[in-house]
Amino acid sequence: MRTVGERLVEGLAARGVKVVFGIPGVHTVELYRGLSESPVRHVTARHEQGCAFMADGYARASGQPGVAFVITGPGITNALTAMAQSRQDSVPVLVISGVNRRDSLGRGLGRLHELPDQAAMVRALCPTRQITAPEDVGPVLDWAWALLTTGRPGPVHIEVPTDVMPLPCPPLAPPAALAEQPVPGADALARAAELLNRAARPVILVGGGARGQQAALQALAEKLDAPVIQTTNARGMMHGHPLTVPASPSLAVVRDLITGADQVLAIGTELGQTDYDMYADGGLPDLSSMIRIDRDGAQLGRWTTALALLGDAGATMAALLPLLTPHAAQGAPRAEDTRHRARAVLGELSPTMPGQLDMVEAIRAALPGCQIIGDSTQPIYAGNLYYDHDRPGGWFNAATGYGALGFGPGAAVGAAMARPDLKTVCLVGDGGLQFSPGELRTAVDERLPITFLVWNNAAFREIAEAMRGANTEVIGCHPSPLRLEPFAAACDLPFTSVPQDPDVLHWALSQPQDGPRLIEIRVTL
Incomplete structure (x- = not known):
């Protein structure tokens, strides 16, 4: 019978994982035993922080969760900085680490790579679970994948004690079906369409939560004739389009465009300081009348809005589009003027x-x-x-x-x-x-x-x-x-x-x- 470590790798492959980034250690040998007969490819980093940065880059470029293998103790502490970057940018990264044997945890026995409470340290940053027995493998992977693929993504951690990793483990059940991406209810969509249809000067703010949905975004912008202000993580979604504003809302000229709007639609953006107020001058326009689309309910609750739509960016834009009436063409000149002024102001900064x-x-x-x-x-x-x-x-x-x-x-x-x-x-x-x-x-x-x-x-x-x-x-x-x-x-x-x-x-x-x-x-x- 295969071990817990081997079944873990088997479970990753069943969920579509093709590459893991890692540095092997004596505490993760069973994971590497699992890789030896697996279609999952291993890429060796030179530092555990690099492992997690690689998983982050993989996730952003592929649209699928990135996975890293690290050892207990210094392996996971080295990876934490990269995991924090993934958390801030909402990037789905799974870090699987070892942890010392169960009967030694928290006892201060001076074991190799020992931490007082590894799980508590990681829990301050992201969700974490320990596989305590072979029957935990499948359910813990299902739990991790639900977090990585629904709601607001970010890093997730699984730790496996060294005395659990080599235990015999029966075959895993097939992966649990993933939840459907949320879409707001019909009443909320109708209210959003009502607000947008009566706006004469709408503006769209779009962030990394809309990545991969450029066709829906362009269709929405064209129907509303609305300039689209893109944060760093949304750049490239409407390259060269007359309605695109590839400039930071931290710039005063971009804020002027927002101030002049009679309706702001914010899609998949946390409205964070490093995009919207990087100079910390407090000059961001009042957004309390905006319509906001986000699939993270907690994020929606952090700002006052006229209407908060809990839903996936792509699915919500697709549902909203047929409810909108075409707007008169005036957005492109506003966007062009903002682009020109934004480029000119950089020399002043x-x-x-x-x-x-x-x-x-x-x-x-x-x-x-x-x-x-x-x-x-x-x-x-x-x-x-x-x-x-x-x-x-x-x-x-x-x-x-x-x-x-x-x-x-x-x-x-x-x-x-x-x-x-x-x-x-x-x-x-x-x-x-x-x-x-x-x-x-x-x-x-x-x-x-x-x-x-x-x-x-x-x-x-x-x-x-x-x-x-x-x-x-x-x-x-x-x-x-x-x-x-x-x-x-x-x-x-x-x-x-x-x-x-x-x-x-x-x-x-x-x-x-x-x-x-x-x-x-x-x-x-």
Whole structure:
């Protein structure tokens, strides 16, 4: 009879899991026994934080839960930072870890990798359950999948004691049927349609909760003739469309568009500070009269609204669409004016931002339809303020929500594993690269078509500028950067160094690529 560890892997495969990201340890041997005869592929990271970042990137690029295997103790504590990023950005990630044998838990016996209460530590961040007996395996996986695929997604943790993992386990029952995505009732939909039909100047706010629903969003926007303001995690959903506003609602000119609306429709967005008030100036317009669509009831209760619709973004937009009357064409000029003013204002925020955006746009021009996965670095900050990507779901980064530095390399590996048919770009600063340099070797091992594009300004430049702006002495912001050419050689990566020039960057990105590569952008003031 197969063991608990083997059945766990079997249960993951039955739920459609194709890849897990992990680092094996003595506490997870039985999971790896399960992998040996499984269709599930294992990708070895270089750090447990990287495992969970890879699972995050995989989930965002594939639309399916990402899965990571880590050991008890330091394995799970290393993964917690990445899990927090997934929580803030509503990304479905399952982390399966070991935990010490049941009769030792909480007793302070000095066991290897011991924690006082591992489950309690994780529970402060996300849901967690322990498999305490073989008969728990199937029900716990069903519980995890329900959380990962319904309501507001995020990280979920399962821990398996070392004395339970090798126990004989009978065959699992088939996975439980997943719940239907919620749709608001007919009365609520009719009320929403009434409010929208009588609006002369509607505006749509759309966030990451609408990812994958670009056709429904475009149809809705066109029928309402409503400009669509996209948060960072929604970029690319309406690339190049006359109604699109790929600019942050933290910008005053975008807020002006919201203020001038007589009806705001917010879809799949938590209205979080890093998108709507990143400068913490409190200038976000009053949204108390908005209509809000979200599949998380708790999230709906956090804002005053005229109407809250509990439902899946795509299903709710599809149900709402036939109830709407076509609006007169005036939204496109309003959107165009906002786009023009938003781009112009970036130079007022920082004189370097337009040049940084030119570099981001050079990536899109050289590699159309690619995935751009960002770390916390200056051109990513600029792009989050204003950038229209050409692939839905193809622009995401850690410079929103939790803001974990070092996200980019691991997340790019996960995204490339999910979409090996696409070119993937990891845009990371020289400082962020030093948080997770080992994940470049994983890209080499897997021969992934990733361009690691390093924005090398030899500093934590954004932090240094914030210190100067606060009239504070700049301290700790100039760690010595890696010498990138020998570093690339050590990683067996082709290397190119270019100045901050969009034409030269376009040329470098257009060169033939076979597997991963590293391109340095030398930044000068």
